[in-house]
Amino acid sequence: MNKRGFVSRILQNFRKPEGFFGRMILWGMNTGHASLAQWGMSCLQWQPEWSVLDIGCGGGANLLQILQRCPQGKAYGIDISPESVTFARKKNKKYLGTRCFIEQGGVHRLPYPDYAFDAVTAFETVYFWGNLQHAFTEVGRVLKPGGSFLICCEISDPANKAWTGLVEGMEIHSCDELKAILSKSGFTDTVIFRTKKEELCLVSHRQTVRL
Template identity: 40%
Template sequence: MSFFQNTCKPKGFGGNVMVNMMNVGHSSLANWGFTHISIQDNATSLDVGCGGGSNIRKMLKKSPKGKVIGIDYSEISVKKSIKINKSAIERNHCKIFQGNVLELPFKNETFNLATAFETIYFWADIDQSFRQIYRVLKKDGIFMICNESSGENDKDKKWTEIIKGMKIYTSEQIKYALKKAGFVQIKTDKNDKGWICVVAQK
């Protein structure tokens, strides 16, 4: 397995290195993404594909009276997320699960907010995944997707050739899939780096 395959599902030593890199490398993207939404201090939030857990930590600071749940299908990612959010977990403000977005282990209408940072590229069925997120969001709940790759240049295509199973979506493709899942009030933004942020409401 190539080192970059660990972006899909971190494993072994290379996976440990990758989740540490993700926590640092995706920080600017996350900070930019959070400028597109407001998070209530008592919100119940879900980070899907939580990776190394750094975005969970950011969300916990934004909702000190709420809860943040993380889920990832990589055992290494889950362990790292638990480690860096240990204090919040001990105070019952955070939980981390190993699982798959195709079958989220949560009750209907549980969350005020769901986020997906640099992860939908690796979801096996984006339509089913979006339906699952729609299901677990409360009425008027928000789903935010942030990607560094917009699918609009040759560099993006190169990554899909290097990383098996990766698919990069344009903002229009994401918007179309969200509409099919039932989301409304869909807003898209793109910055000068080519990053995209899509925010939708249930």
């Protein structure tokens, strides 16, 4: 295997962490994405009693932040990677089973009932969701009417091929594309936040009456 192939194999762990390199990526995500997550979370008006689902919870650092922002609430995490689930559970072991619940699964078939959450978050993960309209509709299903959906991305320019050429299955979505698909999926009142870089955060709300 050549050097580029070896690097690409390691970087596949951004999509689905596995094994030793997966654990290293998860540790790096918890630290390297901390400032982006803090900025993204500042875009939402949190309530202390909220129940919140974090899709693609990775290493679990964002779940801990959610618990701190919702001191009377609960945080739920889901990730397609068993390695991520194990890592995130260790990160949140103090609250596991009482205020924090983490399981394996994907966005296209969320194992939760209708109207289960006050908010859903997605940090650095929609790149890998494939059919976004189907995914966003499923997010809408588990949100309470008027509930908030926060999407946070470090990269939002589809012309940026620096990562997509290395990480299989990764797709960069523009702000306009995400906003349009949210609208088609039953979301409204989308608010957009940007930094001087490519960083993008959208906060949208589930319609009170499902179409």
